Amino acid sequence: xxxxxxTFSLAILPLLMLLSPTASADTLNAEQVKALFSxxxxxxxxxxxxxxxxxxxxxxxxxxxxxxxxxxxxxxxxVNDQGELCIAYNQKQSCYxxxxxxxxxKKYTLDDNGKRKILLTYRRFIxxxxxxx
Numbered sequence: 489x490x491x492x493x494x495t496f497s498l499a500i501l502p503l504l505m506l507l508s509p510t511a512s513a514d515t516l517n518a519e520q521v522k523a524l525f526s527x528x529x530x531x532x533x534x535x536x537x538x539x540x541x542x543x544x545x546x547x548x549x550x551x552x553x554x555x556x557x558x559x560x561x562x563x564x565x566x567v568n569d570q571g572e573l574c575i576a577y578n579q580k581q582s583c584y585x586x587x588x589x590x591x592x593x594k595k596y597t598l599d600d601n602g603k604r605k606i607l608l609t610y611r612r613f614i615x616x617x618x619x620x621x
Contacts, residue, residue, distance in 0.1 A: 513589035552621035
C-alpha cells in the first residue's frame with residue numbers, strides 16, 4: 489500500500505506544481521485595472537524613488553494623497569486602451585502595465601531585453617477614501 493501511495497505521489501506532484509497559480513504572472517486588461525483602482529485608496533512604496541505613498545484614485549480621474557506623510561498636489565489618473573495605469577503630473581504622463589503575481593499587484597516596465605522590471609508592489613487596496621483626501 490505504501491508503494492502504491494508513493495508511486496501515485498511521485499506521478500501527481502509534478503502535475504500539481506505545473507498547475508500552481510503562483511507559477512505565473514498575469515497582466516491585467518483595461519477593465520480589470522479600472523476596477524482595481526477606481527474609488528480605492530492604495531498604499532505602496534515606490535522602489536526607485538523610495539517614497540511611501542497613500543493615494544486615493546477618485547472615479548472622476550483625480551488622484552490625491554500623501555507622499556511620506558506629506559500632502560501631494562492633485563494629479564490625474566486614467567487607464568489607456570492597452571490596460572496601462574497612467575498618472576499625469578507636471579504636464580507629463582507615464583503609463584505602465586499592472587500584473588497580478590503571487591497574490592500581489594505590481595506595476596512594471598520592460599527592460600531592453602523585454603523582461604519585466606518591477607517598479608513597485610502595491611501593499612493594500614482600501615475601498616473608498618477613508619483618509620478624506
